[in-house]
């Protein structure tokens with residue numbers, strides 16, 4: 001038997017319904033914030049992620065699905081959405097006339113070769129959005145507001161935004177140097193991964209899950225102490241805007257995010273201090289890194305799996321339709337023709353209608369009526385049909401009525 005790959009799962013039944021519900025809620029919200037929908041290809045040139053996300057990141061070093069295609073091209077399956085959207089933005093020269101920002105959102109499958117566990121898969125879906133063109137802190141506030149309200153609309157009221165700033169290039173360079181100077185004398189106390197990170201990506205040491213409770217980590221230099229005047233003012237201004245919007249945030253000076261493209265604002269959405277349900281931030285250098293002009297941008301992405309798990313853990317029920325409007329039963333083969341065109345008519349008029357496709361006995365068809373939780377049922381029989389009539393029955397009250405076959409749609413419209 002061929003089984004599904006580790007870290008992947010099939011989406012069907014209630015899970016499919018839950019996801020469709022979440023898609024609808026998020027799409028409607030994005031429209032309110034005036035974002036348009038985008039989908040980028042599942043595979044791109046590997047260089048996009050190596051350069052965009054950063055060669056030294058865990059993602060590129062350990063997690064990307066890379067392969068060489070039959071045309072000898074180095075290809076990577078999409079591990080995250082931002083780099084592909086930036087590629088699209090540059091390739092279509094959307095920076096040409098930037099009198100208004102370019103705002104897009106997506107809902108796409110991502111691929112990371114991670115150790116699968118609850119809320120961490122190798123194939124997973126992210127809902128995310130990116131806003132290009134504004135360097136104003138109002139755009140950062142809008143991104144945080146959109147992310148925050150997405151979770152709240154899904155019923156996750158008790159989320160917190162963890163917020164930090166990495167500052168501009170000068171601030172980050174100073175901070176990086178301070179971190180290296182701080183950790184270097186203690187290199188032997190660091191985990192093997194961090195001993196490598198100290199040269200390649202020292203900020204990531206702060207995010208280490210092995211040693212993060214140690215005194216050494218607790219006393220490490222804080223980003224906020226290395227901000228220049230402009231970066232500090234900007235961060236203060238952002239907090240003022242978040243306060244005005246009543247957004248629940250807390251400053252986390254250890255938050256650095258796992259991808260290399262961020263500067264200034266970084267944020268994550270957490271619930272009860274567990275893993276991040278989503279994360280994002282400003283990335284003013286990425287368009288230029290990927291050969292475009294210098295265009296500021298900010299964005300965010302939510303993990304679907306973790307959000308659904310959080311909703312389940314918090315007993316947030318999702319409206320799932322588990323009934324149908326009408327089940328058409330037939331007594332013999334001769335009524336099947338009527339069933340076929342009646343069903344089409346009902347479905348095109350917006351009703352969820354079903355009949356027996358398995359040639360079951362009438363008794364078994366009645367069992368299907370209950371299994372499908374049908375609100376109404378009609379037993380088609382030649383006798384009634386000769387007079388263009390059917391008997392329609394309310395499956396709850398068991399009341400029934402004889403009506404003209406041409407009046408079924410009106411009858412259901414009135415009663416449902």
Ligand code: HAM
Pocket residue numbers: 079080081082112114119120121122123124125126128129130258259276277278279280281298299300301302303304305306
């Ligand atoms: P990220 O933090 O790598 O950011 O991923 C965002 C979210 O995707 C995570 O918080 C998590 O909920 C979910 N996620 C990540 N990996 C997995 C996994 N293996 N299984 C299930 N869920 C996962 C980004 O991807 C950035 N592109 C976000 C962004 C957009 N920044 C600016 N714009």
